[in-house]
Amino acid sequence: MLKTFNLGGVHPPENKLSADKKIENLPLPKTVFIPVAQHIGAPASPVVKRGDEVKVGQVIAQSSGFVSTNIHSSVSGKVKKVDVSADSSGYSKQGIFIDVAGDEWLEEIDRTEELVKEFNLDGSEIVKKIQEAGIVGLGGATFPTHVKLVPPKGMKAEVLLLNGVECEPYLTSDHRLMLEKADEIMVGIQLLMKSLQVNKAVIGIENNKPDAIQLLTEKAKNYQGVSVVALKVQYPQGGEKQLINAVTGKEVPSGALPIAVGAVVSNVGTAFAVYEAVQKNKPLFERVVTVTGKGVSKPSNFRVRVGTATSELVEAAGGLPENTGKVISGGPMMGRAIPSLDVPVTKGTSGILLMQEEESKRGEVLNCIRCARCVSVCPMGLEPYLLMTLGEKNIFDRAEDERVMDCIECGSCSFTCPSHRPLLDYIRYGKGKVGQIIRSRK
Amino acid sequence: MSIILYTVATLAIIGATAAIILYFVAQKFKVFEDPRIDEVEESLPSANCGGCGFAGCRAFAEACVKATDLGELNCPVGGAETMESVASILGLEAVKKAPRVAFIRCNGTCDHRPKTNAFDGASTCAISAASYGGETGCEYGCLGYGDCVAACEFDAIDLRAGMGVPLILDDKCVACGACVEACPKNLIELRKMYPKGRKVVVACRNEAKGGVARKSCEVACIGCGKCEKVCNFDAITIENNLAFIDSDKCKLCRKCVSVCPTHAIIEVGFPPRKIKEEEKESSTAK
Numbered sequence: 184m185l186k187t188f189n190l191g192g193v194h195p196p197e198n199k200l201s202a203d204k205k206i207e208n209l210p211l212p213k214t215v216f217i218p219v220a221q222h223i224g225a226p227a228s229p230v231v232k233r234g235d236e237v238k239v240g241q242v243i244a245q246s247s248g249f250v251s252t253n254i255h256s257s258v259s260g261k262v263k264k265v266d267v268s269a270d271s272s273g274y275s276k277q278g279i280f281i282d283v284a285g286d287e288w289l290e291e292i293d294r295t296e297e298l299v300k301e302f303n304l305d306g307s308e309i310v311k312k313i314q315e316a317g318i319v320g321l322g323g324a325t326f327p328t329h330v331k332l333v334p335p336k337g338m339k340a341e342v343l344l345l346n347g348v349e350c351e352p353y354l355t356s357d358h359r360l361m362l363e364k365a366d367e368i369m370v371g372i373q374l375l376m377k378s379l380q381v382n383k384a385v386i387g388i389e390n391n392k393p394d395a396i397q398l399l400t401e402k403a404k405n406y407q408g409v410s411v412v413a414l415k416v417q418y419p420q421g422g423e424k425q426l427i428n429a430v431t432g433k434e435v436p437s438g439a440l441p442i443a444v445g446a447v448v449s450n451v452g453t454a455f456a457v458y459e460a461v462q463k464n465k466p467l468f469e470r471v472v473t474v475t476g477k478g479v480s481k482p483s484n485f486r487v488r489v490g491t492a493t494s495e496l497v498e499a500a501g502g503l504p505e506n507t508g509k510v511i512s513g514g515p516m517m518g519r520a521i522p523s524l525d526v527p528v529t530k531g532t533s534g535i536l537l538m539q540e541e542e543s544k545r546g547e548v549l550n551c552i553r554c555a556r557c558v559s560v561c562p563m564g565l566e567p568y569l570l571m572t573l574g575e576k577n578i579f580d581r582a583e584d585e586r587v588m589d590c591i592e593c594g595s596c597s598f599t600c601p602s603h604r605p606l607l608d609y610i611r612y613g614k615g616k617v618g619q620i621i622r623s624r625k
Numbered sequence: 626m627s628i629i630l631y632t633v634a635t636l637a638i639i640g641a642t643a644a645i646i647l648y649f650v651a652q653k654f655k656v657f658e659d660p661r662i663d664e665v666e667e668s669l670p671s672a673n674c675g676g677c678g679f680a681g682c683r684a685f686a687e688a689c690v691k692a693t694d695l696g697e698l699n700c701p702v703g704g705a706e707t708m709e710s711v712a713s714i715l716g717l718e719a720v721k722k723a724p725r726v727a728f729i730r731c732n733g734t735c736d737h738r739p740k741t742n743a744f745d746g747a748s749t750c751a752i753s754a755a756s757y758g759g760e761t762g763c764e765y766g767c768l769g770y771g772d773c774v775a776a777c778e779f780d781a782i783d784l785r786a787g788m789g790v791p792l793i794l795d796d797k798c799v800a801c802g803a804c805v806e807a808c809p810k811n812l813i814e815l816r817k818m819y820p821k822g823r824k825v826v827v828a829c830r831n832e833a834k835g836g837v838a839r840k841s842c843e844v845a846c847i848g849c850g851k852c853e854k855v856c857n858f859d860a861i862t863i864e865n866n867l868a869f870i871d872s873d874k875c876k877l878c879r880k881c882v883s884v885c886p887t888h889a890i891i892e893v894g895f896p897p898r899k900i901k902e903e904e905k906e907s908s909t910a911k
Contacts, residue, residue, distance in 0.1 A: 269764070545745045605746055
């Protein structure tokens with residue numbers, strides 16, 4: 184029996200259309216818009232101004248606190264302006280516009296493909312390099328990685344878990360990365376293990392990627408302490424708490440961080456970015472993005488510079504299919520529909536999904552029939568129907584008692600509801616309000 | 626027969642004892658309540674809307690009785706009349722407050738502000754606003770799902786389904802402020818009420834730069850500042866590319882309405898304007 188997490192979960196159609204498409208470099212865009220808030224935490228503060236010449240990899244916005252990261256230029260050229268523009272949320276956010284000229288990288292960046300295995304840095308030096316390179320969790324949550332690597336006082340990490348699950352349907356960027364950059368990921372894992380002072384790392388991969396499991400198991404033999412575990416395909420296994428439960432059997436208590444059970448979870452994409460940052464001096468300014476969808480003529484995996492407009496990716500994948508109903512940044516379960524194709528790719532963009540009209544539409548909202556399917560699929564053991572009602576009626580104190588803050592917003596409840604009720608919409612709303620109340624108490 | 630007598634006697638004794646105990650308990654634990662609270666409460670409209678800032682009419686009545694002057698207290702539903710009767714009960718002086726009325730500061734109806742996308746989530750303003758910028762290019766404007774309509778206890782807001790922006794019915798609005806709280810975009814303002822429902826308002830909350838604002842909505846305020854210059858009463862201020870008319874200072878001269886290049890400033894309740902002299906002349910000359 185393959186391992187998986189013990190509570191709830193769903194299995195949506197996988198639709199991994201681009202699984203066998205090699206990662207290609209997307210041609211350089213003409214202009215980029217690089218938002219200064221691409222991570223959880225305080226937005227970075229711009230350090231360039233209009234007319235400045237920048238090179239690839241140069242810091243253009245400085246981290247403004249511990250839970251914040253640097254933002255680097257993804258292109259070389261001239262800063263057009265520092266201004267606001269709509270990001271994927273449709274709200275105006277500050278960012279830096281750069282007109283691209285040539286492709287001139289900072290000299291210290293090693294652009295060769297050569298694998299650099301050796302390192303003789305100690306833990307804190309690695310963390311410092313990661314922090315400077317602006318690395319965030321590339322699974323989608325974009326939590327600054329250096330914060331994770333410094334456990335709170337009195338807590339000690341015992342095991343590093345690598346998330347190669349990619350449980351979101353359609354997305355294949357992590358899968359491709361594991362196949363094409365296995366050694367680099369392994370070195371990245373070694374670096375993360377060193378910085379956390381742990382001697383055990385486990386890579387969790389879902390069973391629908393047998394080639395990646397086989398390859399990484401093979402490679403892991405050459406690296407001490409690293410092992411690979413195959414997991415049953417079940418959404419949302421890529422959730423931090425679900426992955427910990429699936430791999431170690433431990434349960435993270437309500438409201439606690441994974442470090443409470445001695446685990447630190449990182450995405451395989453993050454491990455690759457760590458390798459590049461530490462061994463190649465390359466800050467995080469590009470990432471792999473899957474562009475896919477049933478109507479897309481060339482589903483692809485692109486290596487994209489941060490700040491590139493979504494429209495360029497869509498164009499490179501064969502253009503916008505005629506019956507596109509929604510364009511989603513991320514996967515179909517947790518991604519968000521974007522209101523315009525001008526929205527830039529950021530550090531957290533794992534995929535661009537062009538959904539066809541018929542599959543994108545939500546069904547007609549009917550009454551709750553008390554079937555409790557939402558309860559049985561909730562991976563956090565919550566009662567989504569109840570949380571929705573509490574959100575609807577603005578009863579936030581009760582919602583807090585019902586652990587609304589534990590919701591990981593995976594959307595399994597909305598996915599499974601036979602009455603198409605907008606469960607997650609209301610839960611997320613309630614969560615926002617309860618979060619405000621909790622913050623105001625402090 | 627004797628059974629009946631015993632029963633009656635026993636019950637009478639128990640009754641008398643209980644009465645004596647209750648009498649002393651009532652004396653000992655007597656809570657004095659100012660009878661004026663009931664009187665004041667009776668004179669209030671009993672809408673329990675919370676527009677006064679208290680949890681219902683009773684709480685407001687208690688606050689009035691405790692207060693030494695009524696300057697800070699006002700029942701927006703009852704208005705000056707109610708406050709006067711409250712004042713006469715309490716022997717205080719009524720402080721006259723200008724009546725207020727709610728106004729939605731967005732004129733981005735569908736013909737002014739085209740939709741750029743469609744939202745198919747739960748149709749409430751709160752959820753739409755928490756999810757993303759909205760169905761039009763303007764992230765500041767009205768979402769039109771009617772959270773304010775649902776919040777209004779007085780049926781004073783007409784959703785105008787399909788128009789994109791609800792309408793506040795001045796004659797029903799009591800300025801309780803429930804809609805102000807309900808609007809996630811902060812569009813609704815309680816403004817001073819002028820006779821005949823007249824008002825001159827910047828019906829826009831768009832803080833984007835002029836070009837961006839105009840692109841998303843043809844009646845957006847672009848923050849050009851013409852109105853600020855033309856106003857003789859210092860009623861207009863411009864902040865974050867957005868003009869604001871202070872209704873307490875505005876004298877309804879309507880100069881700003883004619884200079885506004887995007888018609889973001891609107892006048893309500895005025896008779897149709899007379900055609901200007903020179904235009905008249907030219908039209909008669911033809």
